[in-house]
Amino acid sequence: MQNELRQWQHHRYSAGRMKIDGATQVVGVFGSPITHTASPAMHNAAFAALKMNWVYLPFQVAVADLRAALQGVRTMNMVGVNLTVPHKIAAVELMDEVDPEACQLGAVNTVVVANNRLVGYNTDGYGFARAIFEEFNLTLKDKRVLVLGAGGAGRAISVKCVLDGAETVWVANRTPGKAAAIQQTAGKDGVVIPIPLTNDAVRQVIGKVDLLVNATSVGLRAADSLSLDPALFTSDLYVYDTIYQPAETELLKLAHAVGAKSANGLSMLLHQGVRAFEIWTKKMAPLAKMRQALKTAVYGDPK
């Protein structure tokens, strides 16, 4: 997912004695850059746990080479691939078939080869909804959600909120046109409301908001700040930050300080991966193993 671009360190996972032979099934991830990805750790841990003869590899793919690389997935009989920044939107046009939710999100992050055809899915929206349910025991139905950011992550989250029946989705973005574009494509009149990303604009709606989501890239670096007024935060707010490194961003600290329930984006990364795993393998993903591998890859070995 988008967030993977935001990580600084390289994640390494040792699957023990991984055996590669002529029958090994290959999946992977295309991105540029790609060295930061934690997805191989998560998926290879799952294959090892289920004793599957599969491997998940990272591939550096330039924008201009995406079409050829995707044809390679088909011609080399790979099972499928994940797509991360900057390929998710361009890939929609390169699929033979696009799942309806991926179509509505306007982006593909998971490709599977079925009957020699490239079929595109988007598991980011699922990952978000599943993360919110796991972290907060909340569904998006009838919720009033404030999404900060209207880039790839902001779009996927906002549209998923609409698809799952949220009552209102305010999209606050520094560049107003991008939030307005989400409103135009979200499909349901009046649900998505673009607002400026300013304290004044947020102050006007925050009293009505159930769930606040940071989908901007602000928070990755210690020096970054959304400059939100701490007085905007109240204990009855649920706060989700799609950033997971650092584990506690400035936004999450503000939420924490008032006793609001909060969580970081590792759960979204996990669940989009879990769904991709299930699409490719048609097996139930070993959730606990994947979560542990991801945590170790991102935050280091707890030992």
Ligand code: ATR
């Ligand atoms: P991703 O795919 O991770 O969502 P993206 O598409 O590049 O990444 O989007 C980044 C988001 O973070 C955008 O909403 C961006 O705002 P703009 O659309 O105005 O560029 C937001 N963002 C990045 N830096 C920001 C900053 N310093 N202040 C506010 N918003 C910022």
